Amino acid sequence: xxxLLLFLLxxxxxxxxxxxxxxxxxGEIRSGYRILEVNPISQDNHxxxxxxxxxxxxxxxxxxxxxxxxxxxxxxxxLSPTPAESPFFKMKVTxxxxxxxxxxxxxxxxxxxxxxxxxxxxxxxAAALVSTRQPYVLDVRTLKEYQRVHISGAxxxxxxxxxxxxxxxEANRHEDIFIYCxxxxxxxxxxxxxxxxxxxxxxNLRYGIHDWVRRGHPYKTGN
Numbered sequence: 001x002x003x004l005l006l007f008l009l010x011x012x013x014x015x016x017x018x019x020x021x022x023x024x025x026x027g028e029i030r031s032g033y034r035i036l037e038v039n040p041i042s043q044d045n046h047x048x049x050x051x052x053x054x055x056x057x058x059x060x061x062x063x064x065x066x067x068x069x070x071x072x073x074x075x076x077x078x079l080s081p082t083p084a085e086s087p088f089f090k091m092k093v094t095x096x097x098x099x100x101x102x103x104x105x106x107x108x109x110x111x112x113x114x115x116x117x118x119x120x121x122x123x124x125x126a127a128a129l130v131s132t133r134q135p136y137v138l139d140v141r142t143l144k145e146y147q148r149v150h151i152s153g154a155x156x157x158x159x160x161x162x163x164x165x166x167x168x169x170e171a172n173r174h175e176d177i178f179i180y181c182x183x184x185x186x187x188x189x190x191x192x193x194x195x196x197x198x199x200x201x202x203x204n205l206r207y208g209i210h211d212w213v214r215r216g217h218p219y220k221t222g223n
């Protein structure tokens with residue numbers, strides 16, 4: 001709780017500024033996925049992504065289908081050069097992971113998001129924020145998940161739609177925005193999208209609504 005109070009004080013004392021990324025993050029976010037360009041004839045594909053990213057790969061179409069593996073994470077699948085036709089892989093744990101793509105390969109380094117205008121909250125810290133600050137509450141799951149259980153007052157914008165619907169949040173650009181998903185992965189992606197668009201005060205529910213419910217905080221069902 002002290003951490004949350006300190007963060008709020010820093011927000012009040014610091015003049016607004018645009019978020020600046022100093023990390024060399026690979027690829028770009030499209031419809032909630034980080035699309036990574038890889039060279040299918042190189043062993044020197046060294047990529048960096050954020051924890052929570054849902055990654056997909058893109059490579060020249062002349063190579064057709066290729067087998068992708070991250071042995072340490074037990075990921076193995078056949079990929080298409082077109083990201084829309086391939087599965088995604090959730091990067092949940094920080095670290096560096098060697099991968100194989102056909103006869104090529106490299107490594108993927110997963111790092112945490114650290115920004116001066118961003119804070120990950122436990123369920124208890126998030127409950128305190130909601131009750132005392134009345135932030136804009138953003139749910140980035142699917143409609144089906146939202147109807148099953150959600151935090152009272154939450155606005156639903158699925159992560160796949162967030163980039164195209166970001167204007168709906170414009171009035172809250174300088175206000176507190178509290179984001180959650182099921183387990184904290186999609187909400188981390190959503191946080192980065194908003195930060196990159198210049199939003200100023202972003203909070204992420206670290207372990208998602210599953211942990212919120214498990215710890216006895218109030219929730220609603222239905223619409």
